Amino acid sequence: MAAGEWGLKRGCAVAYTDKGSGNGAHELASNLVTKIDGTLVNAANAGNAALFKANVSDAALASFNTSFPNRYAYNAHSQQNPEQSWGKNTLQAIQFAYWALNDMFGTLNGSTRTVRYNKGDVTTIAASVSNGGGGGGGGGGASRAAAEQDTDGWITAVVVGEPQINLNLPSQVSVRQGGAPVESRSGSRSQITRRSPICQPCAALATAAAGSPNLSALPLATTNAIHAARCASPAAIL
Numbered sequence: 329m330a331a332g333e334w335g336l337k338r339g340c341a342v343a344y345t346d347k348g349s350g351n352g353a354h355e356l357a358s359n360l361v362t363k364i365d366g367t368l369v370n371a372a373n374a375g376n377a378a379l380f381k382a383n384v385s386d387a388a389l390a391s392f393n394t395s396f397p398n399r400y401a402y403n404a405h406s407q408q409n410p411e412q413s414w415g416k417n418t419l420q421a422i423q424f425a426y427w428a429l430n431d432m433f434g435t436l437n438g439s440t441r442t443v444r445y446n447k448g449d450v451t452t453i454a455a456s457v458s459n460g461g462g463g464g465g466g467g468g469g470a471s472r473a474a475a476e477q478d479t480d481g482w483i484t485a486v487v488v489g490e491p492q493i494n495l496n497l498p499s500q501v502s503v504r505q506g507g508a509p510v511e512s513r514s515g516s517r518s519q520i521t522r523r524s525p526i527c528q529p530c531a532a533l534a535t536a537a538a539g540s541p542n543l544s545a546l547p548l549a550t551t552n553a554i555h556a557a558r559c560a561s562p563a564a565i566l
Contacts, residue, residue: 330456330457330458331453331455331456331457331487332344335453335455341425341428341429341450342425343421343422343424343425343428344421345414345417345418345420345421345470346417352378352379352380352402352403352406353379353380353400353401353402353403354371354378354380354381354382354400354401354402355400356382356389356392356393356399356400356401357393357397357398357399359371359372359389361374361378361379361380361381362378362379362380363377363378363379364377364378364379365377379403380401380402380403380406382401383406383407411469414469414470414473414474415470415472415473415474415475415476415477416474416477417470418454418470418471418473418474419474419477419478419482419483422452422454422474422482422483423447423482425452426445426446426447426450426482429444429445429450430442430443430444430445433445447480447481447482448481448482448484451484451485452482452483452484452485453483453484453485453486453487454471454474454475454483454485454486454487454488455471455486455487455488456468456470456471456488456489457488457489457490457491458489458490458491468488468489468490468491469488469491471486471487471488471491472486472488472491526558529554529555529558529559530555530558530559532544532551532555533552533555533556533559
């Protein structure tokens with residue numbers, strides 16, 4: 329979504345990996361889920377049209393809501409690991425774009441169109457920002473994965489920002505911050521998504537962050553009180 333508008337305004341053909349409907353989630357307290365058409369419905373009535381629905385019985389859900397109210401389950405809990413296919417899905421979107429271009433601009437031969445563009449004939453940029461394959465986030469990680477898997481020359485270039493990457497560094501490579509080695513260098517997307525809202529309030533209380541722009545739209549004292557309360561016991565949450 330982040331790069332598509334730029335391309336459309338400059339006369340580029342744009343292909344998305346999905347329709348940008350989000351990652352799919354199940355609001356457990358109200359038992360609401362999002363369908364593929366973007367509407368909210370009760371999970372019991374969604375059927376296979378739910379983007380994601382927690383695989384849990386009514387009794388187990390009721391027990392969970394009593395112990396842990398106001399919780400939110402999303403596709404990371406599906407046990408299907410859709411992230412593994414993001415690179416493949418991006419390549420499929422590019423291949424579909426080639427088909428669509430040929431279907432529109434190929435020479436008409438009877439009732440069919442001839443192939444005008446073969447792979448590599450069109451400058452193809454895999455571009456986006458952030459982690460994901462589309463949805464509510466971006467596709468920086470998906471674009472990078474597609475480039476790694478592209479053995480047939482579909483992609484001309486990759487332009488991405490802040491793609492979340494899990495590095496498998498050799499022993500001779502180290503990451504340092506302030507001269508000190510960083511032992512925990514990276515984590516999975518689900519780990520980062522889970523830990524960020526817990527750790528970020530603590531980081532916001534750091535002296536070095538004082539006076540940072542857009543730190544909060546609330547009065548500073550109110551912001552600090554909220555951050556302090558959230559940061560009081562992160563170990564218990566993690």
